[in-house]
Amino acid sequence: MQRKHKNIWALRDVSLHISAGEIFALLGPNGAGKTTLVRILTTLLRPDSGHARVAGWDVVTNPARVRAATGLAGQYSTVDGMLTGFENLYLIAKLRGMDRRTARRTASELLERFRLTDAGGRVTNTYSGGMRRRLDLAGSLVGSPPLVILDEPTTGLDPKSRLDxxxxxxxxxxxxxxxxxxxxxxxxxxxxxxRITVIDHGKVVAAGTSDELKAAAGSRLIIMVAEDHQMPTAIRAAVSASGNSPVVDHRDRRVEMVVTDGRSALTRALSVLEDEGVEALEVGLRRATLDDVFLGLTTARPRPAVTR
Known part of the structure; x- marks a missing residue:
């Protein structure tokens, strides 16, 4: 699937398959193409080429079916602050085509499901950020759509609201x-x-489970020493571990680098330190984090050439 915006590729050769019943995360920096993809899947944009299906329905040829099969909670709360929680959900249910009785039952059930029953009669301007986000999520479930799209659903929330x-x-x-x-x-x-897919500059750059992505990124060998004059030895020890150039922090007297054969690399580094009589404050391996994966995949990647 491809989509160009003002002669810049917003999406280029993106291919995804999301299985029923899974949580599929799409990661990427600002401008990576995430929101463009969401707009295509919700029929707000058309792909320039390729196709997309939601619950078996094509987003271009059957947009009404796609919208009926999709719930969406965007980056920012869309609840009406002048309406109560119940009224917000009732309104969405009516817009989904439900009769009054069904709309009332649906609104009540969703308030209970998201622990908002006690606040259902209050105007949502009095809700906390976390409560408003839960109401947004409840609204995305009106009509029981098989797919719910959450576009950066915790943007701007405090830590407690994010956990909620x-x-x-x-x-x-x-x-x-x-x-x-x-x-x-x-x-x-x-x-x-x-499962997680990382997208950057409109292209998929990695995909897999969190553990698979971390494993592919390798481990981090860390060496910390007590004295400035020990830093050259620490650097040599790190280089001997993998042959690559390490990241050197002279202020903290810390050397760090990616290694693919963790235990063997650690043994080689320790051998150099021992041969030169340097007793390090810390020598160890740290498993790659998702932050390491993300930064390694999306930092300083050149933008693809523009075609006209």
Whole structure:
């Protein structure tokens, strides 16, 4: 699938498959193409080439079917602050084509599901950020769509509200809902997602489970010494571990580098330190984090050439 915006590739040769019932996270920096993909999947944009299907329906030829099969919670809260929580959900249900009785029952059930029953009669301007986000998520479930798209759902939330939103997302998945999650919070993807795809400059640059992505990024060999004059030995020890150039922090007297054969690399580094009589403050291996994966894949990548 491809999409160009003002002669810049917003999406280029993107191919994804999201299985029913999974949480699928899409990671990428600002401008990577995440929101463009969401707009295509929700029928707000058309791809320039390729195709996309949601619940078996083509987004171009069957947009009404796609919209009926999709719930969306965007980056910012869309609830009406002058309406109560119940009224917000009732309005969405009516817009989904439900009769009054069904709309009332649906609104009440969703308020209970998201622990908002006690606040259902209050105008949402009085809600906390976490409560508003839970109401957004509840609104995305009106009509029981098989796919819910969460486009950076915890942007701007405080840590407590973010945890509340994560709990709500986990509950959705436990109930069998398929979730596409776009986010810039790596901890969010690490905690919630069954599979992760990293997109940058409109292209998929990596895909897999969190553990698979971390394993592919290798381990980090860390050496810290007590004295400035020991730094050259620490650097030589790190280079001997893999032959690559390490990241050197002279202020903290710390050397760090990526290694693919963790234990063997550690043994080689320790051998150099021992031969030169340097007793380091710290020598060890750290498993790559999702932050390491993300930065390694998306930092300083050149933008693709523009075609006209």
């Amino acid at each position: 939103a994560w709990d709500a997302v986990s509950e959705l998945a436990a109930g069998g809902t398929t979730i596409l999650l776009t986010t810039q919070y790596l901890e969010e993807a690490d905690r919630l997602a069954d």
